[in-house]
Amino acid sequence: MLSVSFWKLLTNWKPPLAFLILYCNATLQKVKSMGKNQIVNNTPICKLRITAIKDTMEILSGKWKFHILGTLMEGGKMRFMDLLREVNGIAAKMLSKELQDMEMNHLVSRTVLNTKPITVEYEVTEYGRTLEPIIDEIAKWGSAYRNALHSSALLHLHKRLR
Structure with a gap:
């Protein structure tokens, strides 16, 4: 921290x-x-x-933080099990660890509801929301990069076939 x-x-x-x-x-x-x-x-x-x-x-850093943040930004407040279902491939232990890290860094807030059984909700903090335009730009760059690689590979293949 x-x-x-x-x-x-x-x-x-x-x-x-x-x-x-x-x-x-x-x-x-x-x-x-x-x-x-x-x-x-x-x-x-x-x-x-x-x-x-x-x-x-x-x-x-890590494989899951952007996926978790994006899911919470799109979905709003979410319970742990809902997040677990939405983030494909993540284990419960890893989701818990990543949420703790993001909570410690003030990107995500955790609210324990007084229900039986206890319910925990997570949401992106106001500070965490400041990452939204950065995440959007990273996604745009990633798409452009993937397209450039794909175009380059097709061009290379086309030249080899001549």
Whole structure:
């Protein structure tokens, strides 16, 4: 789990992505023009950016997190057994572990209802919802990449058949 001070840093300081890219590229050009073997990502902004990306990838890594988040974003509040049915191929123990991880990282909230037997509901938090456009963009990129690979494979096959 990330430290509180890092969360504050992430939520309070939001330079535009274009600025970060330009700053890192300008640093790269400066290093190249100096002819020295310095590490390109040694600037504070680049280090912060790399750390933020590593933290994000750590939080969202794994086979199931995107599937679970997407299911909860589309389905709203869901009980554990409903999630288990919706997420094809996941074991109950793995679903429980992934939900605990996402709850610890404030992406998913867990509500225990006072029923007999006890019912537990999960839903994406407001903070977790901020991942929706990112997940959409990753899905678009994945589709475009798959299409490009498929087109490339067909082109290669077509050339071989000539």
